Amino acid sequence: MSKDLKFLVVDDFSTMRRIIKNLLHDLGYPNVAEADDGKTALPMLQAGGYDFLITDWNMPGMPGLELIKAVRADAKLAKMPVLMLTAEAKREQIIEAAQAGVNGYVIKPFTAETLKEKLDKILGAGK
Amino acid sequence: MSNFQILKLEYGACVDALSEALRNGDETAFFTAVDHIVRMREPQTLTEIRKLTGDLQKALERFSIESRLADIAENEIPDARTRLTHVIKMTDEAAHRTLDLVERSGPLAERTAREAAALIDSLQTYRDRPAGGGFEGAVRSIDAFLPVVRAIEAFLPTVRTDSEQIRRNLADVLLAQGYQDLTGQIIRSVIKLVGELEETLASLTRLSGDVVEHTTLGESPQTGHGPVVPGVTRGEVATGQTDVDELLSGLGM
Numbered sequence: 001m002s003k004d005l006k007f008l009v010v011d012d013f014s015t016m017r018r019i020i021k022n023l024l025h026d027l028g029y030p031n032v033a034e035a036d037d038g039k040t041a042l043p044m045l046q047a048g049g050y051d052f053l054i055t056d057w058n059m060p061g062m063p064g065l066e067l068i069k070a071v072r073a074d075a076k077l078a079k080m081p082v083l084m085l086t087a088e089a090k091r092e093q094i095i096e097a098a099q100a101g102v103n104g105y106v107i108k109p110f111t112a113e114t115l116k117e118k119l120d121k122i123l124g125a126g127k
Numbered sequence: 128m129s130n131f132q133i134l135k136l137e138y139g140a141c142v143d144a145l146s147e148a149l150r151n152g153d154e155t156a157f158f159t160a161v162d163h164i165v166r167m168r169e170p171q172t173l174t175e176i177r178k179l180t181g182d183l184q185k186a187l188e189r190f191s192i193e194s195r196l197a198d199i200a201e202n203e204i205p206d207a208r209t210r211l212t213h214v215i216k217m218t219d220e221a222a223h224r225t226l227d228l229v230e231r232s233g234p235l236a237e238r239t240a241r242e243a244a245a246l247i248d249s250l251q252t253y254r255d256r257p258a259g260g261g262f263e264g265a266v267r268s269i270d271a272f273l274p275v276v277r278a279i280e281a282f283l284p285t286v287r288t289d290s291e292q293i294r295r296n297l298a299d300v301l302l303a304q305g306y307q308d309l310t311g312q313i314i315r316s317v318i319k320l321v322g323e324l325e326e327t328l329a330s331l332t333r334l335s336g337d338v339v340e341h342t343t344l345g346e347s348p349q350t351g352h353g354p355v356v357p358g359v360t361r362g363e364v365a366t367g368q369t370d371v372d373e374l375l376s377g378l379g380m
Contacts, residue, residue: 015222022230058351065351087354091363094371098378105371108354114368 038062221306
């Protein structure tokens with residue numbers, strides 16, 4: 001599995017972005033960029049160069065679910081692996097995210113092991 | 128029957144008695160008739176007074192509730208907003224401070240581990256060297272050991288400094304957790320205000336006699352609900368990652 005993968009972490013809280021960035025670094029993925037909501041993230045993704053999207057759900061501007069729908073609707077980005085990392089835990093929301101096309105769903109608070117497990121699973125499945 | 132006819136029927140006899148007493152110059156009969164008329168009017172007057180007093184009391188209560196409400200709306204709600212914004216700022220600062228310290232400690236611990244591993248390798252290489260007998264063997268043995276000793280000499284002071292630094296960083300992480308106490312106090316004061324606002328609004332509703340229908344805030348799954356709050360979040364909620372995984376595997380993911 002390539003450790004040169006470039007991640008985009010989207011979360012409105014800078015502390016959460018920092019935590020995820022640190023964890024990714026520890027997992028051997030040092031190439032991580034950040035965005036604070038979907039509106040900022042989408043043009044970054046469309047500009048190209050990203051291999052993996054990790055996004056929160058509840059964000060001002062453009063929420064994560066809308067971002068995922070926009071990503072899936074964009075021919076260039078449609079196949080990008082997406083992990084939703086969120087405090088949203090309602091059953092109907094998880095189903096909605098699955099229907100929108102997430103590859104994994106992790107609820108906060110989460111552990112480093114859960115993050116690793118989901119990343120490995122998504123990246124392994126994509127091979 | 129018209130209202131006037133009713134009045135005539137109720138008061139006619141008394142008025143007649145009154146005129147009669149006047150005509151006859153009978154003082155006792157006059158006052159008896161007056162008393163009778165007053166007694167007849169009394170219940171109605173009392174009811175009106177009672178109603179007026181009640182209205183006045185309600186108006187006063189309403190006024191006091193409304194002035195408290197105005198005060199809450201004008202001063203305390205903006206205050207509460209400022210206080211809660213400050214809570215976000217404090218938690219943000221504490222989290223970043225903690226992350227700073229963790230990020231600074233990581234490389235120090237990594238360096239210790241790396242250098243210790245290199246030392247273990249050097250010691251192993253020394254042990255694995257070909258054995259040589261006699262005086263020359265002993266000299267070679269000392270020569271081979273000298274670089275290891277020098278590495279140990281260089282390693283130990285670094286380990287000491289790094290460990291002390293990590294210890295200091297951990298103590299600072301501990302101190303950074305003080306935010307919980309401070310933010311807790313602020314949040315508690317806002318909870319108190321919300322409670323008072325709830326009571327004031329309820330009193331106002333009771334005075335108006337309006338029936339309030341319970342409505343939930345418009346929640347759109349598109350924007351999200353935020354973290355699950357026990358006792359507040361309604362509907363089926365995943366209680367942990369295992370729940371989420373089960374649900375998703377049920378959907379074929």
